[in-house]
Amino acid sequence: MATQSVWRPNIKELARRELKTRPVESGHRLCAGCGAGIIIRQIAMAARKSIVWINATGCVEVATTIFPYTSWNVPWAHNAFENAAAVASGVEAARKKLSRVGRFANDPDVELDYDIVVLGGDGGTYDIGIQSISGAFERRHKFMYVLYDNEAYMNTGIQRSGGTPFGARTTTTPVGKVIKGKPLFKKPIMDIIVAHQIPYAATISSAYWNDAIAKLRKGFEADGPAFIHAFSTCPLGWGSAPEDTVKIMRLAVETCVFPLYEVTNREYRLTGPSISIAKNPARKKPIEEYLKLQGRFRHMFKPENKWMIDKFQGWIDKQWEALLKRAGY
Amino acid sequence: MSTPMIGWKEVPIAAVPFLSSKEYPTGEWAVFQPKINESKCIKCGLCWMYCPDSVYRWDGEGVPVPDLGHCKGCGICVAECPTKAIELIRV
Amino acid sequence: MQDYGEQAMMALNGDEAVAWAVKQSNVDVVAAYPITPQTIIVEKISEFIHNGEVDLEFVKVESEHSALSASWGAALAGARAFTATAANGLALMWEILYIVASTRTPVVMTVANRALSAPINIHNDHSDSMGARDSGWIQIYSEDAQEAYDNTIMAFRIAEEAMLPVMITLDGFTISHTLQNVSVLPDEAISNFVGIREIPRIKLPEIHGEKEVPLMLNPKYPVSIGPLDLYDYYFEHKVQQNEAMKASIPVIEKAHKEYGEISGRSYEPVHMIPYRTEDADVVILGLSSAMSVVKKVVDQLREDGKKVGAIRLRVFRPFPADIIRKELSGLTAVGVLDRSLSFGAEGGPVALEVRSALYSSLSKPAVYNYIYGLGGRELSPKLIAKAFNELLEVKVEPENPTVKYLGVRE
Numbered sequence: 001m002a003t004q005s006v007w008r009p010n011i012k013e014l015a016r017r018e019l020k021t022r023p024v025e026s027g028h029r030l031c032a033g034c035g036a037g038i039i040i041r042q043i044a045m046a047a048r049k050s051i052v053w054i055n056a057t058g059c060v061e062v063a064t065t066i067f068p069y070t071s072w073n074v075p076w077a078h079n080a081f082e083n084a085a086a087v088a089s090g091v092e093a094a095r096k097k098l099s100r101v102g103r104f105a106n107d108p109d110v111e112l113d114y115d116i117v118v119l120g121g122d123g124g125t126y127d128i129g130i131q132s133i134s135g136a137f138e139r140r141h142k143f144m145y146v147l148y149d150n151e152a153y154m155n156t157g158i159q160r161s162g163g164t165p166f167g168a169r170t171t172t173t174p175v176g177k178v179i180k181g182k183p184l185f186k187k188p189i190m191d192i193i194v195a196h197q198i199p200y201a202a203t204i205s206s207a208y209w210n211d212a213i214a215k216l217r218k219g220f221e222a223d224g225p226a227f228i229h230a231f232s233t234c235p236l237g238w239g240s241a242p243e244d245t246v247k248i249m250r251l252a253v254e255t256c257v258f259p260l261y262e263v264t265n266r267e268y269r270l271t272g273p274s275i276s277i278a279k280n281p282a283r284k285k286p287i288e289e290y291l292k293l294q295g296r297f298r299h300m301f302k303p304e305n306k307w308m309i310d311k312f313q314g315w316i317d318k319q320w321e322a323l324l325k326r327a328g329y
Numbered sequence: 330m331s332t333p334m335i336g337w338k339e340v341p342i343a344a345v346p347f348l349s350s351k352e353y354p355t356g357e358w359a360v361f362q363p364k365i366n367e368s369k370c371i372k373c374g375l376c377w378m379y380c381p382d383s384v385y386r387w388d389g390e391g392v393p394v395p396d397l398g399h400c401k402g403c404g405i406c407v408a409e410c411p412t413k414a415i416e417l418i419r420v
Numbered sequence: 421m422q423d424y425g426e427q428a429m430m431a432l433n434g435d436e437a438v439a440w441a442v443k444q445s446n447v448d449v450v451a452a453y454p455i456t457p458q459t460i461i462v463e464k465i466s467e468f469i470h471n472g473e474v475d476l477e478f479v480k481v482e483s484e485h486s487a488l489s490a491s492w493g494a495a496l497a498g499a500r501a502f503t504a505t506a507a508n509g510l511a512l513m514w515e516i517l518y519i520v521a522s523t524r525t526p527v528v529m530t531v532a533n534r535a536l537s538a539p540i541n542i543h544n545d546h547s548d549s550m551g552a553r554d555s556g557w558i559q560i561y562s563e564d565a566q567e568a569y570d571n572t573i574m575a576f577r578i579a580e581e582a583m584l585p586v587m588i589t590l591d592g593f594t595i596s597h598t599l600q601n602v603s604v605l606p607d608e609a610i611s612n613f614v615g616i617r618e619i620p621r622i623k624l625p626e627i628h629g630e631k632e633v634p635l636m637l638n639p640k641y642p643v644s645i646g647p648l649d650l651y652d653y654y655f656e657h658k659v660q661q662n663e664a665m666k667a668s669i670p671v672i673e674k675a676h677k678e679y680g681e682i683s684g685r686s687y688e689p690v691h692m693i694p695y696r697t698e699d700a701d702v703v704i705l706g707l708s709s710a711m712s713v714v715k716k717v718v719d720q721l722r723e724d725g726k727k728v729g730a731i732r733l734r735v736f737r738p739f740p741a742d743i744i745r746k747e748l749s750g751l752t753a754v755g756v757l758d759r760s761l762s763f764g765a766e767g768g769p770v771a772l773e774v775r776s777a778l779y780s781s782l783s784k785p786a787v788y789n790y791i792y793g794l795g796g797r798e799l800s801p802k803l804i805a806k807a808f809n810e811l812l813e814v815k816v817e818p819e820n821p822t823v824k825y826l827g828v829r830e
């Protein structure tokens with residue numbers, strides 16, 4: 001059973017803690033307004049004790065450790081693109097064995113009492129890394145895997161991934177004369193993860209910071225593998241204004257493009273604004289409000305492409321209904 | 330600042346980074362940077378929470394203080410401030 | 421020196437001998453995935469764990485790529501880590517081989533040498549580990565099950581002191597599956613020899629001041645491992661790594677010397693072992709189990725008064741170029757055995773290295789390369805004798821091909 005946390009994030013306490021130690025330093029080279037910059041800070045804010053951070057290849061990895069600089073004041077390791085969950089498996093196995101035998105018990109320079117967090121992008125999670133994640137979850141390693149989903153391979157220049165939504169323009173799904181953006185829908189990553197029957201999985205939008213940080217804390221506390229699907233606005237890849245990053249994170253929830261929920265031992269529960277939308281469907285905003293802030297969907301607003309918005313809306317409605325059923329509405 | 334250039338004999342093993350990125354002035358990217366109107370600020374801390382670059386220092390009580398040397402001028406804090414207490418100023 | 425008592429003589433195949441070495445070497449984490457002919461290693465280790473005979477974490481990963489990735493994570497977290505594989509499994513690890521070496525992580529891996537696909541073939545040749553020769557791992561090739569046991573134990577000492585990963589190979593089936601009498605040292609002797617893994621220290625004055633901090637994932641003194649490196653530093657890091665490879669030569673020698681003191685087996689001289697070469701005109705040089713057969717043929721030919729000898733190369737990386745030059749200069753001819761191809765190259769990997777080491781010698785022998793044994797093809801004494809006789813009559817003529825296949829049908 002995942003421990004049901006009673007911990008509620010208090011913004012003042014979190015700020016005071018960051019004054020003392022800054023797990024993620026300024027001076028990283030994420031783009032201005034990058035949503036991932038907010039997510040990594042919130043992960044660190046949710047920590048209940050020391051953490052060890054394993055990062056898959058991608059924007060965050062590249063931007064935070066450009067040699068000779070590092071933005072990390074927590075132990076941090078990056079190996080490759082597709083294997084962060086496997087690396088974390090090894091770290092966890094080592095910590096288990098070394099703690100069991102009291103290896104560093106008398107060494108004041110070493111600490112073994114830490115939680116492990118893994119951060120991977122949508123490319124590293126939906127696509128190339130899915131095997132190592134599945135393996136690690138089957139083996140029940142205790143770590144929290146956070147997917148920051150900016151819905152494309154951003155680090156290599158905005159190519160589509162399994163997480164790219166329908167219609168979106170990327171450099172490998174350009175808006176051409178015949179095919180306009182991505183013709184396929186987003187892979188249901190949460191369903192795939194939940195099928196592993198891990199103790200805790202949740203979606204977060206950093207705009208709802210208290211919901212996000214509380215869930216991240218539950219992920220740290222889970223008695224086994226935990227998975228957090230974090231919505232990550234990417235101004236560069238999405239063609240959105242940098243100042244709209246948090247606004248888009250909010251709209252994604254309000255339009256049910258990215259509903260907020262958690263799955264504790266296979267039991268679904270809606271959280272935050274998704275509850276009020278479930279109770280009062282009139283609150284569900286049309287997806288246009290979300291789409292129109294992003295250049296990657298601009299072509300869909302041409303009259304001849306309106307069918308794309310309808311198709312997208314239809315798909316979102318179905319996903320939402322399915323979620324409502326699972327969450328007992 | 331310029332990046333120090335060390336030879337292979339001195340550079341730490343295993344390519345371990347030896348400087349903190351706080352030494353790296355990403356504030357130089359910014360064209361606009363925020364300025365807080367203290368009289369409008371209700372000390373909610375949202376600017377601190379949403380800044381992707383950890384620019385604000387906030388003790389939980391007073392008005393958050395930005396470290397403009399690292400502010401990229403994205404404008405999130407301006408957009409998210411509930412009382413419109415922050416404005417962007419050309420630097 | 422402490423007296424640990426008798427070594428136990430056990431009938432073990434090569435894989436079991438490796439599993440025994442792992443069991444005795446205070447290994448903390450094993451992460452591995454089964455593949456013939458390595459499987460007995462992972463099975464035997466599992467058996468040891470399930471019988472409570474060893475206390476280690478075995479991460480039964482879903483692929484070799486993850487096996488090496490998990491080993492890396494474990495080593496960075498402070499553990500002594502081991503993995504084992506062969507052929508396709510090693511090929512799948514290729515990306516991570518480089519990363520493990522470049523981050524100076526002391527993982528030890530056994531490779532039960534097997535041919536690479538396609539066509540799929542489970543039998544022995546060296547195309548798998550030779551394919552990994554440029555990845556930054558120390559490579560030591562074993563002649564028999566005893567040596568596979570000894571090498572695996574020494575590998576932990578070498579890896580941790582040199583801060584480089586070590587690959588120990590044994591020939592698939594010929595060694596991995598063949599029973600042999602193996603002298604197994606008492607647990608305590610091995611435990612004392614390898615010790616508990618010590619964590620190297622690193623100085624990062626701008627981050628942690630003057631204190632030397634453990635180079636591991638450790639919240640007390642955080643370090644970042646595996647950054648992005650651009651043209652301003654990558655070259656320096658690579659040169660440093662290459663120099664570390666050269667600097668591992670005395671480390672390898674020291675481990676052998678000290679192991680020799682407790683076991684009586686020091687494999688001197690460590691990098692390559694000559695056999696009846698003192699007055700030889702012609703020598704065959706090669707790796708691993710085939711050299712047992714070559715040595716028998718040397719004995720036969722010596723009875724006929726032919727001045728022949730053999731050299732078994734043990735340490736292929738770092739390549740002992742100086743020693744090779746010293747040992748081979750002055751001979752009339754050298755036959756170099758290669759159990760793998762470097763497609764499109766002027767010979768197999770061993771021959772390429774030997775030839776280039778000899779190039780600066782003033783009295784270089786003729787070098788002939790014999791490609792043999794691919795996919796498990798037997799190397800008979802008759803074929804070896806044929807090669808020796810050819811070398812004895814050697815005439816250096818430009819039209820004389822210097823790369824030949826031994827034992828292939830035309």
Ligand SMILES: Cc1ncc(C[n+]2csc(CCOP(=O)(O)OP(=O)(O)O)c2C)c(N)n1
Nearest residue numbers: 058059081121122123124152153154155156
């Ligand atoms: C095995 C391998 N294939 C391809 C790449 C190139 N590559 C580096 S990052 C990346 C995309 C990362 O995408 P994602 O995981 O979504 O992270 P993001 O950059 O969007 O944050 C790719 C394709 C690689 N590093 N390794």
Ligand code: SF4
Nearest residue numbers: 030031034059154234
């Ligand atoms: S490309 Fe997107 S995800 Fe990557 S740093 Fe820029 S804004 Fe962030």
Ligand code: SF4
Nearest residue numbers: 370371373374376410
């Ligand atoms: S968001 Fe606005 S009101 Fe809130 S602390 Fe910052 S400046 Fe003050």
Ligand code: SF4
Nearest residue numbers: 380400401403404406
């Ligand atoms: S403008 Fe952007 S980078 Fe600057 S302080 Fe505001 S949120 Fe942070």
Ligand SMILES: [Mg+2]
Nearest residue numbers: 121122152154
């Ligand atoms: Mg991405």
